[in-house]
Amino acid sequence: MNFNNIKFRKGIRGSDDILLEDKKHIAFYGRSNVGKSSSINTILGRNNLVRSSATPGKTREINFFEIDETIFFVDLPGYGYARMSKVEREKLRKLILWYVIFSDVKLRLNIIVIDARRGLNDFDKELINIFREQGEDIVLLINKMDKLNQKEKSKVEKDIKKEVGADLKIIFFSAKNGKGKEEFLELL
Template identity: 50%
Template sequence: MQIKKADFVKGIRGTDPITDSEMPQIAFFGRSNVGKSSTINMLANRKSLVKSSGTPGKTREINFFRINDEYFFVDLPGYGYAKVSKTERDKLRKLILWYLRETKPQERILILVLDAQVGLTDYDREILDIAIRRDESLVVLVNKIDKLNQKNRKVVIDKVTSETNYPVVPISAKKGKGRDLFFDTVFN
């Protein structure tokens, strides 16, 4: 998949007409620090389309990026970072659930990003449950596989695969691994 154009459109914190756009939305969910923003940069072949950093809790809005004028990548804030104040955490949680439950895009694919060293958490299970109930399309990305050896990669992928009925794709945003499989899976 060649990405010729990738533009930041806007960041939202509530109702906005962009959520009703006709363009499909590929929306990245996951706990704080799993590498959602880094993954979008890697997929788009841009070093800093999206701000990512060593400071977890970086993404505070729902950011829309227009890709090839064909679809949006939607970068969501992460949930659960302990050093973010409880008030802010609750606000982010509400924002994430609002986007998931209250917006009605014409076409959307949810991408649930996990940290390979952590696997599925209760937070991820909550997102999976909502996706199942709402009959949403979803792909699970297991990121940061560069941190594991071959054997442990297989253990984690097998475990996550056994815990969900959705496709599971191993990636490393850092090393640029898994890009082709991601696009093959999402645009099957």
């Protein structure tokens, strides 16, 4: 797949007219620093489209990237960043839940990004349950696979498949070396 026309539209922290546009949302969730922004850059083939950073807590708004006038890639803030104030963390959590439950998005593919070395946390599981209840599609993107050796890779692949139900699509991925990118693009 070739993306010809990619543009940053805006970052929102609450209700906005952009949510009324008739476009499919490909939305990226996950703990802070798992590589949501990096994954979007890799998938879209643009190194610096989305700001990513070694400092967790980089993304604080819900950022919308418009692709070929038909799709939004949605980069969400990370959750569970310990060094953020409790108030700010709670605010981001509410913002994410508002987008997930109340924003009235009609068509959405939900990508939960996980660090291969860390596994799923409670908020990942909470989101999975909500998407299941809402009847929405979920993909688990197991990122940073490049950091594992062969033995660790086999273990992670086995453990994750055991932990989540067969209704979830799992993609083993690396934003760094592009592993899993083709498999991801087939979903769009």
